[in-house]
Amino acid sequence: MMFFLLNLNDQNLYFKDRVIAQIKKEYLPLFELKDMRYVNGALTRFYRLPNSVNSVLNSQNIKSVEGLILGKITPKAIEFGLDRIIVIYFNSEVDVYKIVRDLESTGMFEYVEPWFIYKMDIVPNDPLISNQWHLPKIQAFNAWDITKADSIVVAAIDGGVAWDHPDLGGIIWNNLGEDVNGNGKTLIFNGSTWQFDPGDLNGVDNDGNGFIDDLIGWDFYGNDNNPKPDPCNATYDDHGTHVTGIMAAWTNNSVGVAGEAWNAKAMAIQTGACGYIYSAINGTYYAANKGAKITNHSYGGPSYNNSARTALLHARSMGANNYAAAGNQGVDVGSSPRYPCCYNDATICVAATNQGDQKPSWSNYGSCVDVSAPGDFVYSTAWNSSNNSFIYAAYSGTSMASPSAAGVGAMIKAANPSLSVDDIDTLLICSTDNIDALNPSYAGKLGSGRVNMFKAVRMAKFAGVxxxxxxxxxxxxxxxxxxxxxxxxxxxxxxxxxxxxxxxxxxxxxxxxxxxxxxxxxxxxxxxxxxxxxxxxxxxxxxxxxxxxxxxxxxxxxxxxxxxxxxxxxxxxxxIIGFPKILVVDADTLTNFETYYTSALDSLNKVYELVRFNEPQLFRSNTREIIIWHTGNRSTNVLTSAERDSLVAWLNSGKKLFISSQYLAEDPIGSQFIQNYLGANIIQTGIQYKTIVGETGDPVGNGLKFRLVNPDGAQNANSDDNIAPNNPNSRRAFRWTGVTGSGDYGGAVVYQIPCKTVFLAGPFEAISNTQTGWNKREEFMSAVLNCFISSSDEVGLIPFGIYPYVKNSQILIKYHFKQAQNLNISLYSVNGYRIYESEIKSAQYGIHKIPIKSKGIYILKVNEKTYKLINN
CATH class of the missing domain: 2.60.40.10 (Immunoglobulins)
Incomplete structure (x- = not known):
């Protein structure tokens, strides 16, 4: 089919030989239905315009007046006024916007608008990508353990589907209303390829929906029953095939790729070709009427289209959730709207992300966007139109992101079929992973986050106690x-x-x-x-x-x-049983960076307590010995006066402090605290080195080196500082440098030798644990804690072993084991009389106390070891 009456000079694409109009209810009787017949297999309605309309149109130029919606008009369609939408075709090119104004002047129409054309939202890329990275990214494998989607029908309103692709044929929707021979199939595999069931092709509209022999869907571009793409433009010919594969490629069939919605049924619909979508309205109407619960729209443009929005709202009323691509212009669709993405009451608008959860430069963004989804180098089914071969390829675009979100929507519906369309939209938006921190320039403009199928399915199916x-x-x-x-x-x-x-x-x-x-x-x-x-x-x-x-x-x-x-x-x-002597203070309540500190302590088998600064546990027990304090991404009010006063009181009581902060030096109160209580001067703020190396011979830094890169860290090393010792009782423990050793800037200072405070002028949480040849976070933490041992009674910090001693008429037994074990304790007088016996089960670290009344020599036996102790 050829269309030659197009305006392709700008983003507002439309046919120049037709307009669309919705007749007001009260004037519908004036528009005579003069004929209704099948045209190329689709039931079509023909109308006669009233004289008052003809008079403003110069009737001799009118070719025909037809109902926009093909096929059967349902009661629900009438409810939405789809039966009142007509298309006025002209014999030649006209001034479309003048016609629109002329028709509006009659007062007989709800609206009059051009027949807009929308571009497919694909960015062609190298097809030699063999990794469906998007599936683990959205946790599809975990979701599939909960539910499958084989009961859900999805439809790509697109440029057709290569329905005979080996990885699609088995999941193509079969219209059993046209199953004339009653074998339960309208698409069959003949041993070498997929084909229409010959026994069902009888030239009759058997299901009465207004389309003849629509065995698997319909081609609204060529107006026939074969929705396979028309070869036209190699870049776009397999657009719909790729989109359909992302949603629903045949899964677990030992062939090719896996679709997100495990074996959902894909309705085959063609509404355009050559990179353009012409008949999305009819495609959407057909899909909804035939039971599609998910429709995908990987196309768009800047033109608001009343009839398109009405078709989408009608689809929602029929139980279909609609997903639309945000577009690939790299613009803010909040200020430059794109449709159908920005029909916020009718569609879920989807922006694209890459493997790092970042927005590619080409993806649109803005307030219209509801969610983001993988859209960069997404691997799926493809079709080579030049030789009709079935292939696989990786393409990029919000065209790929939209079906990824749609696949999640299908899985939500499968997990809980009773959910309404509003419920499904809410769950999709509610279950995303927030990616604002990875896209600071687009925070709040990528929807609620990147879709997470596992979370969405869990929410749909389960309670969340x-x-x-x-x-x-x-x-x-x-x-x-x-x-x-x-x-x-x-x-x-x-x-x-x-x-x-x-x-x-x-x-x-x-x-x-x-x-x-x-x-x-x-x-x-x-x-x-x-x-x-x-x-x-x-x-x-x-x-x-x-x-x-x-x-x-x-x-x-x-x-x-x-x-x-x-x-x-x-x-x-x-x-926590008792009061640990290690306290981890989360002074950055906006992130979860505290987990990098607690996981390091866990790996070292340390007992600790995690608190916020404003929690009462902070200084409630005098058994506290060590505070680990971090400020994360807190860049203003990094240290309040109340926090400073608490830390000063803490240090003045003889306690110890490890503080990690990349913004403390830039804070007025913080900078004074550094100089007066951390033994350091600030030389320079905001340096950008990602490597920190220990000073040779330093008790903390000796032999250690770390990289502050890679996703396994917090990736927040943005403003490290250059610091230096400011008195004889402080020393430099680490220096910032380049990966090759270039650069020499103070990175950490230890104060009040041997070790009272350790200040890291950067984010500990950003240290990578996966850099080959470099040390890990827990090794940094271990070095700091070992530095504190000499003046600390913290049991968790002593080396592995048993350490008995006498103090204040008590025998105290400190113990610390790598693995828990039972302790059998016996105490004897110097004459060999047993005066105490106890068993501690599953002991790992702690202090056991035995009161003693008399001075003299005691013999202590712990398991097989014997100790001589004297109480003076």
């Missing part, structure tokens, strides 16, 4: 709200069911304990109902008795029973 907090009630003991050895405590759980998860009923919690030093008195909590967005502390509680050593972690599990099933049936929890 989680434990936010464990409150300790030890009011029968010292009432300090901390579980300690020798206490029997009640544990009250604050639980929540976050937004977008399903309402939960019959909720109960069961405690699972494997710690021999914890005795469960009551391990069941009855909750009842917990609705979405509800947070409660049930009146019921767990009750446990605690023995063994402290401080230590108690790791336990909670089993969640609910209807529907909970997303996580087992929740892992950790409770």
């Amino acid at each position: 989680s434990v936010l907090k464990v409150r300790v009630d030890d009011s029968n003991y010292n009432n300090n709200q901390r579980a300690e050895v020798g206490e029997q405590v009640k544990l009250f759980l604050t639980i929540s069911n976050p937004r977008c998860y399903r309402n939960a009923s019959n909720v109960s919690l069961q405690l699972i304990n494997n710690d021999p030093n914890i005795t469960v008195i009551d391990g069941n909590i009855n909750v009842g109902n917990l609705n979405m967005e509800q947070t409660i502390e049930p009146a019921d509680f767990f009750e446990v008795s605690i023995s063994g050593s402290q401080p230590r972690f108690w790791d336990f599990k909670v089993k969640v029973n609910s209807v529907p099933q909970n997303a996580d049936t087992i929740i892992n929890l950790r409770l």
